[in-house]
Amino acid sequence: MTLDLLAIRDDLVSIAKLLGDTIKTKSGGVTFEDKKNSVDLVTEVDKAVEALVVEILNEKYPDFDFLGEETYVPGVSVISDRPTFIVDPIDGTTNFIHRFPNACISLGLAVNKEPVVGVIYNPFLEQLYSGAKGLGSYLNGQRLPLVPNTRKLTLQGSLCGIEWGADRDNENYRVKLSTFDNLAKKDGGYVHGFRSMGSAALNLGMVASGAMDSYWEGGCFAWDVCAGWIILSEAGGTIVNGNPGTDNCSLTTRTYLAVRGAQRQEQTEYIRAYKSQITGDLDYKH
Numbered sequence: 001m002t003l004d005l006l007a008i009r010d011d012l013v014s015i016a017k018l019l020g021d022t023i024k025t026k027s028g029g030v031t032f033e034d035k036k037n038s039v040d041l042v043t044e045v046d047k048a049v050e051a052l053v054v055e056i057l058n059e060k061y062p063d064f065d066f067l068g069e070e071t072y073v074p075g076v077s078v079i080s081d082r083p084t085f086i087v088d089p090i091d092g093t094t095n096f097i098h099r100f101p102n103a104c105i106s107l108g109l110a111v112n113k114e115p116v117v118g119v120i121y122n123p124f125l126e127q128l129y130s131g132a133k134g135l136g137s138y139l140n141g142q143r144l145p146l147v148p149n150t151r152k153l154t155l156q157g158s159l160c161g162i163e164w165g166a167d168r169d170n171e172n173y174r175v176k177l178s179t180f181d182n183l184a185k186k187d188g189g190y191v192h193g194f195r196s197m198g199s200a201a202l203n204l205g206m207v208a209s210g211a212m213d214s215y216w217e218g219g220c221f222a223w224d225v226c227a228g229w230i231i232l233s234e235a236g237g238t239i240v241n242g243n244p245g246t247d248n249c250s251l252t253t254r255t256y257l258a259v260r261g262a263q264r265q266e267q268t269e270y271i272r273a274y275k276s277q278i279t280g281d282l283d284y285k286h
Helices: 005-026 044-060 093-098 171-184 200-209 222-234 264-275
Strands: 032-034 041-043 065-068 084-091 104-111 114-122 127-132 136-139 159-161 193-195 214-218 238-241 255-259
Touching: 005 044, 005 104, 005 114, 005 127, 041 044, 041 093, 044 065, 044 084, 044 104, 065 222, 084 093, 084 200, 084 222, 104 200, 104 222, 114 200, 114 222, 127 200, 127 222, 136 200, 136 222, 159 200, 171 193, 171 214, 200 214, 200 222, 200 255, 214 264, 222 238, 222 255, 255 264
Parallel strands: 065 084, 159 193, 159 214
Antiparallel strands: 032 041, 084 104, 104 114, 114 127, 127 136, 214 255, 238 255
């Protein structure tokens, strides 16, 4: 099957803009439910937006599969080799609930389990990231990265994206905290600082733009990273497994280290240096 990735990207841009107004209008005035615990939240808007995305995409692409956060069924929903739309209707739901202006709709397409098209739209700040395999990636029409990054990529000189995650009472949380400590302290990574967008997709967009140097995460699902993955890749960045010991990574790995565009040798050394500060494996199999 030959796909017109440019046309698909443009269709996803149209959907993101159409539903972005709904997300912006409803923010701050919704009720919400706990999904897994009191910081893993979902609203009626998440569900309504995903239902509209499914309706629009099924009409235009009836032969494609679909995987969305709100319709995902553990143990049943899988990503096949078929063209599959992978969707997060609102990434950054906690921000959305609090009307903190870092929430987005994230629309991705994977083929053979690899991201090939991605669109991320933050309607609050009118930030539209888009990308397609072999066609580059853009922020509001400007090619990414936004400017040629002549600053050498080093761990000590980097601004790092991190998130705390919803699980805050287990070994994964302890690994995250001790790793953050290692990265921050003077006799460790001694990085310039940390930033948390509250949205995996927007974190990846910031790395793609060159505004952040990296983003380390564990616990995400395919819908959190699919769109941002191809946008970052087309901007010269890379994503590897977030655990020490292996760089092998896929949409279902659930642990990721994303690194901005730079010379390949710099990226390789950065990944090695970053992983030397990680204190253990993140495990999301259970």
